[in-house]
Amino acid sequence: MKEYNAAVIGCGRMSRGHAASYQSLGIPIVAAADISQEALDFARENYGAEKTYTDYRQLLAEVKPDLVSVVTAELLHCEMVVAAAESGVKGIVCEKPMAMNLAEARRMVDACKASGSKLTISHQRYYDPQYTKARELIAQGAIGKVNFIEAFAMAPSIITDGTHTIHMTMSLLGDPKVSYLIAQIDGNSDYQYFGHRCDHGGNAFVTFKNGCYAHLTWGLHTYGEQGRIHPKWNFQRYQYHAFLVHGETGILELDGDFRYGGSNTEPLELLRIHRCGEVEKVDHKWPMEKGSIAMEIQDLIESIENDKPHPLSGENGYAVTEVIMGIYESSRRRGVVHFPVEVMDNPFLDMCESGIFPG
Ligand SMILES: NC(=O)c1ccc[n+]([C@@H]2O[C@H](COP(=O)([O-])OP(=O)(O)OC[C@H]3O[C@@H](n4cnc5c(N)ncnc54)[C@H](O)[C@@H]3O)[C@@H](O)[C@H]2O)c1
Structure with a gap:
């Protein structure tokens, strides 16, 4: 592996995972940017970032890092990824969600294509062993x-x-192309996260071009007296999300996240296969040898050096953003949305502004 250095833009909570990942790979963090002096002091002391900047553009111009992590709120991802690409960095790790709308996501992919920078979006759970x-x-x-x-x-x-x-x-479905979807969302709350209004639950039925289909259900009030979506959610079993994959000869039950450490010293049984009433428990490797973001960065370097497609590439992030915007558009249109999704605004924020979801 060639020698690389890295810079972190946005030094809040999630930047710790990025910094630890670079450090675990022996990649020095040479600079950090944040508008908060406190966050910069933290980065200097804990990430070893010798140069700190309140203006990330100045960092990019002066330091010219090889790799950049964009770990700010999603409202800023597009302008920061585009600036990093235009400054000529080799690789960019951008946090999820990729962007606020498809116009932004397209600009990010196009800017990286034009500059030759490799872009990856941190859907890092992909590397966790139960999902692998x-x-x-x-x-x-x-x-x-x-x-x-x-x-x-x-x-x-x-x-x-x-x-x-x-x-x-x-x-899990092998990244098939979406054919169409129909969805409904709950936007009737003033719920905000990372500085913008967010939907608060919903359902989507997605049909893929390879003939598979998916039914997604999500929502904050998944349990308890206020249960609106899944009042009987079992938090002992499911963490973050859960999946039932239906095949011709069995059903794979996948419970979701597990974090090793603290009182969680033994891996839960996260994977089971159901076949005609029989249940087979499936083991998976645990604990992980490397953190999931470190694996994402390792694949980014592989993709820089060998032009290998990254499983969490910008295009892959675009496809995910397209489903999110398709879901919002289906709710706005009250109907089916065929892919590719052509709307370039954020239909949910548009519905908030136009009073459909007054908050
Ligand atoms: N992949 C995951 O599992 C995961 C988990 C948590 C958060 N995230 C994502 O990571 C991103 C950051 O989340 P967080 O929890 O670290 O947020 P945070 O608020 O803790 O940190 C964001 C940092 O960005 C800084 N910032 C704001 N404006 C800036 C600017 N113009 N230039 C430089 N820095 C600026 C803030 O001062 C803050 O320190 C979000 O998009 C979030 O959705 C991803």
Whole structure:
């Protein structure tokens, strides 16, 4: 591996995971940018960033880092990724959700294409072993040909966290192209996250061009007295999201996240295959040898050096953003949305502004 250095733009909570990942790969963090002096002091002390900037454009111009992590709120992802690409960085790790609308996502992909920068969007759960094992089992034919997937997300909103569930659904199905979808969302709250209004739950039925289909259900109030979507959600079993993958010869049940550490020293049984009433428990490798963001960065370097497609590429992030915007557009249109999605605004924010979801 050649020698690389990295810079982090946005030094808040999630930047810690990015910094630790670069450090675990022996990649020095040479600079950091944030509008908060406190965050910059933290980055200097904990990430070893010798140069700190309140203007990320100045960082890009003066330091010219090889790799850049964009770890700010999603409202800023587009302008920062485009600026990083135009400054000539080799690789960009951008946090999810990729963008606020498809116009932004397209600009990000196009800017990276023009500059030759490799872009990856942090749907890093892709690398967690239970999901990797699930993809392997499906590819090996453990449940026969897959027809249908049910995905349940406890995420409050389809854009902020549900983006991971959409990404996972599509990756479990082998990243097929979407044919059309129909969806409804709950926007009747003033729920905000990362500085913008968010939907608060919903349902989507997605049909893929390869004949598979998916049913997604998400929402904050997934349990308890206020239960609106899934009042009987079992938090002991499901963390973050859960999947039922229906194949011709069995159903793969995938419980979702597990974080090793603290009192969680033994991996939960996260994977089971149901065949005609029989249940087979499936083991997977645990704990992980490397963190998931470190694996994302490693693949980014592989993609820079060997032009290898990245499983979390900008185009892949665009496809996920297209489903999110398709869901919002279906709700605005009250009807089916055929792909590719042509609307370039954010239909949910448009409905908020026009009073359909007054908040
Ligand atoms: N992949 C995941 O699993 C995961 C998990 C948590 C958060 N995220 C995503 O990561 C992103 C950041 O989340 P977070 O929890 O770190 O947020 P945060 O608010 O803790 O940190 C964001 C940082 O960006 C800084 N910032 C704001 N404007 C800036 C500017 N113009 N230039 C430079 N810095 C600026 C803020 O001062 C803050 O320190 C969000 O998009 C979020 O959705 C992803």
